[in-house]
Amino acid sequence: MSLSDPAPLKPFIDKLTARSRLGAVEQQAMLALPAHAVQVQPNHDFVRLGEQVHHACFIVAGLVGRIGLNRDGFRQITAVHIPTDMVDLHSVVVPKASSALQALSVVTILRVPHVALREMTRLHPAIAEAFWRECVVDAAVLAEWVVNVGRRDARGRLAHLICEIAYRIEGAGHSVGLFVPFPVTQGQMADMVGLTPVHVNRMLKRLRDDEVVDVRSGTIRILDWTRLLDVADFDPAYLHLPETDGAPADETEADRPIRPALSS
Amino acid sequence: MSLSDPAPLKPFIDKLTARSRLGAVEQQAMLALPAHAVQVQPNHDFVRLGEQVHHACFIVAGLVGRIGLNRDGFRQITAVHIPTDMVDLHSVVVPKASSALQALSVVTILRVPHVALREMTRLHPAIAEAFWRECVVDAAVLAEWVVNVGRRDARGRLAHLICEIAYRIEGAGHSVGLFVPFPVTQGQMADMVGLTPVHVNRMLKRLRDDEVVDVRSGTIRILDWTRLLDVADFDPAYLHLPETDGAPADETEADRPIRPALSS
């Protein structure tokens, strides 16, 4: 292990065990995984399109975007990854990168060799299944992004993105009350929702003027959670978060002013 | 086996072995899988949103859409599945449906019980890995759809959709020369690319008038493959088809009037 932290992958194990049943043996095996810490500067592609990948990347800090590119140079971010996410677990079974991975802020990643991961999944089928499940959940999020970009207007798209990020950051334990850290520029947000930076700016202003959310200087400040969920047309079920899986309908009840999990 | 066909899942095995190495033992196990044939009428949801699923569905004939819904009633099709696709392999590890599955035409599916699939993946880790890989490829297609809907204009979106369908149908061996069967209405195509049916109609007319593709009465007729690829800004690498994986760049060479695999 090349880190001072004795168990850098512990957060990843916690995330996996929230959705998959893993015994002590499996958890031990994962803790023993070799990992190499790397820091990546903003806007740097640490995985390039078409490249053959030999490591999976776990995010310790910062935000990562999965980048789709147009011939005309238009960018589309197809997925955002936050700390505790294993960004390209899919590369374990499909090592050729079908999209680039780019740091959206200063990012610390842990590179875990495929050989070690493959040896581990060979010895522990339960881990293989857990990895498969994580990939399926990521795909469910992708499907929701298609809906978001395809069938919501600009304001709804941004509100939906904000809701998703708020839920996920909160789930990772990184939000403070109604303040959610989200250090991206308006241009990057534009690339997430398929709009221009100028229009993102206008819509964020409108959401702020309407006292729904205040997105500024790298943090989301939720002003009216109920109305935000309404504007976003948001149902967190697709995220398959442990808390929301049981009663997704209750989460959007209109008579609850603030989402409990997000209040301090 | 409830079918007269002695090996109804054979096409699925062929598709899997194109991307994953499976031995004779694994293939035998898959052939022995129980399957129950069902016919579904167009526009019928055979899997509903939020439902607990106990079978995975293999398409024998017809087209299936994965449906995302808006509160305002707007539909977005997030994925299209063609014969030889296992539509919801993901349900094996995440049985709660995060989107509905709807027949887009008259569809014949084979329902394979999860219990049988899970028992098989338990006994044959190589099959589990192959299933995981299929899910990852499906996710790569989803990511490309986000790019398509987010960063291409109406004409490009339709052209891209048509290219993808042409490649996939051709890969399944269902196209005849430059004619590709695609029995969907313009309204359904609109739901795939996030447009209105009216605008789909106009853009298809334009593609036809420009002698690029002729999409009519349930079939795609490719008039100028090179220009279609150009208009679509299409690179088939993301489909991870066996033929194209080796030399994806060659596929779009401008001096080739017709894609070889699609000519009769």
Added chain:
DNA sequence: CGCCTTCTTGAAGGATCTCAAGAAGGGTGG
């Protein structure tokens, strides 16, 4: 302090949507 990126706002243009109405197509029953 100065530079560079990002944010902000305005005005005009364009792509897509909405509304509407007629034509064409496919299936069904007389």
Added chain:
DNA sequence: CCACCCTTCTTGAGATCCTTCAAGAAGGCG
């Protein structure tokens, strides 16, 4: 085999949302 119905296709005209172009303000970093 024809008549009818219902869905889908087609086309037009006006409205709307988002983009483009532009320029100044604010913010972060050396």
